[in-house]
Amino acid sequence: MSEALRIGISCYPTVGGSGIVATEIGLAMARRGHQVHVISTDVPRRLDRCAENIFFHQVRARDYPVFPQAPYALALASTMASVATYEGLDVLHAHYAVPHATSAWMARQVLGNGSPKVVTTLHGTDITLVGADASYLPITRHSILHSDAVTAPSDFLRRATYEKLDLTPEAVPIEVVPNFVDTERFRPADGSEGPRLTALFGPDAATTPVLVHVSNFRPVKRVDVVVEVFARVAAERPVFLLLIGDGPDRPRVEAELRRHGLHDRARLLGKQDHFEALLRASTAFLLPSETESFGLAALEALSSGVPVVGSDVGGVPEVVRDGETGFLCDPEDVDAMAARARALCDDPALRGRMGEAARRDVLARFDEAPMVDRYEGVYRRVLKRR
Ligand code: GMT
Numbered sequence: 001m002s003e004a005l006r007i008g009i010s011c012y013p014t015v016g017g018s019g020i021v022a023t024e025i026g027l028a029m030a031r032r033g034h035q036v037h038v039i040s041t042d043v044p045r046r047l048d049r050c051a052e053n054i055f056f057h058q059v060r061a062r063d064y065p066v067f068p069q070a071p072y073a074l075a076l077a078s079t080m081a082s083v084a085t086y087e088g089l090d091v092l093h094a095h096y097a098v099p100h101a102t103s104a105w106m107a108r109q110v111l112g113n114g115s116p117k118v119v120t121t122l123h124g125t126d127i128t129l130v131g132a133d134a135s136y137l138p139i140t141r142h143s144i145l146h147s148d149a150v151t152a153p154s155d156f157l158r159r160a161t162y163e164k165l166d167l168t169p170e171a172v173p174i175e176v177v178p179n180f181v182d183t184e185r186f187r188p189a190d191g192s193e194g195p196r197l198t199a200l201f202g203p204d205a206a207t208t209p210v211l212v213h214v215s216n217f218r219p220v221k222r223v224d225v226v227v228e229v230f231a232r233v234a235a236e237r238p239v240f241l242l243l244i245g246d247g248p249d250r251p252r253v254e255a256e257l258r259r260h261g262l263h264d265r266a267r268l269l270g271k272q273d274h275f276e277a278l279l280r281a282s283t284a285f286l287l288p289s290e291t292e293s294f295g296l297a298a299l300e301a302l303s304s305g306v307p308v309v310g311s312d313v314g315g316v317p318e319v320v321r322d323g324e325t326g327f328l329c330d331p332e333d334v335d336a337m338a339a340r341a342r343a344l345c346d347d348p349a350l351r352g353r354m355g356e357a358a359r360r361d362v363l364a365r366f367d368e369a370p371m372v373d374r375y376e377g378v379y380r381r382v383l384k385r386r
Contacts, residue, residue, distance in 0.1 A: 002080055002380075004034050004035065005029075005031045005034045005035070005090045005091060005106035005379055005380075005383075006034070006035045006037070006087055006088055006089045006090050006091075006123060006354070007026070007029055007034050007036050007037065007089065007090065007091050007092075007093060007379065008037045008039055008080065008083055008084060008089045008091065008092040008093065008116065009023075009025065009026045009036060009037070009038050009039065009093045009095065009338065010022075010038075010039040010040060010076060010093070010095065010100045010103070010104070010267075011023070011038070011041060011044060011078065011092050011093070011095040011096065011100070012040070012041075012095075012096060013041060013042040013044040013045065013046070014216065015039045016216055017123065017124075017179070017294070017296035017297065017318050018095050018096045018121075018123035018124075018126075019040075019044045019046075019095070019331070020044075020045070020046055020296060021095065021121070021123070021179050021296065022038075022044065022095035022121075023038070023044040023045075023046045023047045024046065024091070024175040024180070024182065024370070025093070025372065025375055025385065026038055026047070026054065026370070027046075027048060027051055027054065028045070028368060028372040029053075029372070029375075029376070030051055030052060030053035030054045031052075031053075032372070032376070033049075033053065034053065035053050036053055036054050036055065037055045037057055037083050037087055037089065037308060038054065038055070038056050038057065039057045039059060039076070039079055039080055039083055040056075040057075040058070040059060041044075041058065041059045041060075041061070041072070042058070043056055045271075045273060046273075052053060054072075055087070057079055057083050058079075059072070059075050059076045059079045060072075060079075061075040061076075062075065065314045066150035067178060071104055072099065072221055073099035073103050073106070074103075074106075076099070076100065076103040077102075077103040077104075077106035077110070077274070078107075078222075080092060080103055080104060080106075080107035080109075081107040081110040081111055083182075084107060084111055084115060084353045085111065085163050088191065089115050089116040090115070090116055090117065090379070090383055091117050091118075091119060091379045091382065091383065092104050092107070092116040092118050092119070093119045093120075093121065093166060093352070093375075093379075094120045094147075095121050095122070096121075096122075096123045096124075096126045097120055097122055097123075097126040097131050097140050097143060097144060098126045098128065098130050098131050098138075098140055098318060100120075101118070101120040101140070101144060101147055101224070102139050102140065102143040102372050103130065104118045104120070104143070104147070105118065105142070105143045105146050105147075108146075110249055114286060116147075117148040117149075117379075117382040117383055118147045118148050118149075118240075119148060119150075119151070119375075119378055119382060120143070120144060120147040120149070120150045120151070121150075121151045121152070121153075121177075122144075122150065122151070122157055122174070122293075123153065123157075123293060123294075124157060124291070124292065124293030124294065124314075124384070125220065125291075125293075126140070127140075127157060127160055127161050127164055127165065127293075128157075128160055128164065128291055128293065128314075129220070129291075131164070131165065132136065132164035132165065135164065137141065138268075141165045141166070144161070144165065144167065144172055144328065144330045144357050145147070145167070145172055147169060147172075148382040148383070148385070149173075149175065149378050149382050150172055150173070150174045150175070151174065151175045151176070151177045151375075151378060152174050152175075152176055152177075152293070153176070153177065153178055153179045153293060153294040153315065154176060154178065154293055154294050154295060154314070154315025154318045154319075155176050155315070155318060156314045156315035156318065157293040157294070157314070158174045158176050158317060160196075160293075160314075161174060161366040162174075162366070171277075175374075175378065177371055177374045177378075178216050178294070178318070178319075178365070178366060178371060179294050179296050179366070179371070180366050180368045180370075180371040181296075181299050181300055181303045181362060181366055181367075181368070182303075182366060182368060183303050183362060183363060183367060183368070186212070186275055186276055186279070186280070186300045186301075186303035186304045187276075187280065187303070187304060187305075188245045188280055188304060188305030188355065188359055189281050189304075189305065190279065192279070193277045193280060193281035194206060194281070196277050196278055196281060197210060197240075197278070198226055200242070200267050200278075200340045201240050201265075201267065204238070204240075208238045208239060208240055208286060209238075209239050209240070209283035209284075209311060209344070209345035210239070210240045210241070210242055210281065210282045210283050210340055211224045211229070211230055211233065211239060211240070211241050211242070211282065211283060211284055211285075211286055211345075212242040212243075212244070212277070212278070212282035212283075212284070212285050212286070212301070212306070213242070213243055213244070213245075213285065213286045213287070214244040214245050214275065214285075214297045214300070214301075215239075215245045215297060216245055216247040217245055217246055217248060217249040217250045218245030218247050218248060218255065219248070219249060219290070220250065220289060220290050220291060220292075221247075221249070221288075221289050221290075222288045222289060223243070223249050223250075223252075223253045223288055224249065224252060224253060224256055225288035225331075225337070226241070226243070226253075226271070226286045226288060226335060227241075227256045227260065227262075227266075227338045228256075228334050228338075228342075229255055229286055229309075229338045229341055230262065230266070230286075230332060231260045231262060232334070232335070232338035232342075233338055233341050233345060233364075234260075234262055234265060236342055237342065237345060237346065239265070239345055240265050240266070240267070241257075241262070241265060241266040241267070242266075242267055242269070242282060243268045243269065244269045244270075244272050244275050244278070244279075244280060245270070245271060245272075246271050247271045250268070251382070253268070254268065266320065276304065279301060279304050279306060280304035280305060280306060282301075282306055282345055283306070283345055283351055284306065284307050284308070284309050284326075284341050284344040284345070284351070285297070285301035285306050285307070285308045285310075285326075286308075286310065286337070286341065287309070287310030287311065287316070288310060288311050288331060288334075288337060289310065289311050289313060289314075289331070290311070290313070290331060291313050291314045292310075292311070292313055292314045292315060292316050293307075293314050293315045294314075294315045294316075294319060295310070295314075295315065295316045295320070298319055298320055298326075299314065299319055299362065299366055301358075301363050302320065302325055302326070302358035302359070302361065303358075303359065303366070304320070304359075305355035305356065305358055305359045306355060306358065307325060307326045307327070307344055307351060307354035307355055307358055308325065308326035308327075308358075309326060309329070309337055309341045309344070310326065310327075310328055310329070310337075310338045311328065311329065311330075311331035312328035312330060312331070313331055316328060319366075321357075321361060324354070324355060324357050324361070325357050325361050326354065326358065327340035327343075334337065334345055
């Protein structure tokens with residue numbers, strides 16, 4: 001094996017896709033024999049702390065009466081600098097530019113010569129919504145310009161970064177490394193999942209299709225549209241809805257389900273660590289997002305052999321093949337989404353064909369090993385420039 005690296009990874013620990021991608025990269029690097037130091041405010045949900053070569057460093061943003069808010073970016077930069085010094089990090093991999101790329105840049109100013117190389121992975125709203133906002137733009141742009149390497153999960157996000165941050169490929173080469181999925185964990189149904197659905201929905205679950213949605217219930221996910229689609233399908237035929245995750249829009253979604261008189265046909269499970277069996281037993285995955293740089297939750301559904309009905313926005317068409325592994329619609333066209341979801345509920349053969357195509361496509365394009373090779377290649381390339 002070539003030289004083992006010491007890699008620092010900073011990310012948000014919440015249910016969001018960026019934390020999941022960061023954690024899966026860390027675990028994969030640790031399995032390859034590298035020493036991985038995860039730097040975050042809390043243990044990321046999918047981090048296996050018992051795994052060999054994984055270390056966790058908690059960021060504590062101390063509050064003080066004179067601060068308007070606890071200065072997270074400073075506390076993170078300070079922790080990054082300490083971990084880099086004490087653990088001799090070669091590389092610091094910042095996930096989600098705001099403020100992680102900036103904190104990494106600050107840590108480097110503190111450390112001077114011999115500081116780790118900084119790799120920034122952009123994820124989505126860190127560019128499209130927050131990073132491009134005037135309040136954060138100059139510092140985000142600067143931090144990206146001063147990273148040793150920058151990656152993005154889709155060509156859409158690569159282009160959006162150039163456009164919104166007024167950067168050029170010459171100034172900042174952005175490498176597209178698509179997100180990946182654990183295809184064993186997210187595998188197609190084998191027939192043993194039935195009792196899980198029956199436990200949730202009762203005996204009708206054996207013969208009734210289930211629409212599923214997984215997200216952090218932020219406005220950008222438009223979970224209210226998930227309910228609208230469900231209501232339109234439910235007006236035509238028996239169907240259940242499974243909602244997994246939690247976030248600011250959950251109360252509104254619960255109210256909408258009651259307004260439609262459909263709360264008895266829906267189950268809100270909140271944050272779940274192990275929802276794989278329920279996902280693969282579902283009929284179709286709904287993703288009506290306003291924007292989506294990639295759509296990791298959709299990739300997990302496709303890997304589970306579940307077709308996706310979603311918005312034709314951002315990087316989603318790079319993940320879901322319209323008409324083959326799912327259906328992509330104008331995000332404002334709720335009727336079209338409902339018609340597509342209903343077609344999958346009405347026609348088990350169509351659902352089966354698309355589910356199989358989805359699984360094949362994921363195995364061909366989004367398997368873990370080639371993507372982890374790509375990240376390792378990025379690390380080794382920036383280190384050569386030492
Ligand atoms: O950008 C965000 O909204 C946060 C981020 C997250 O932590 O969930 O999501 C983004 O990163 C994911 C992982 O790369 C992508 O799969 C999501 O599409 C992307 N979200 C958006 O672009 C809205």
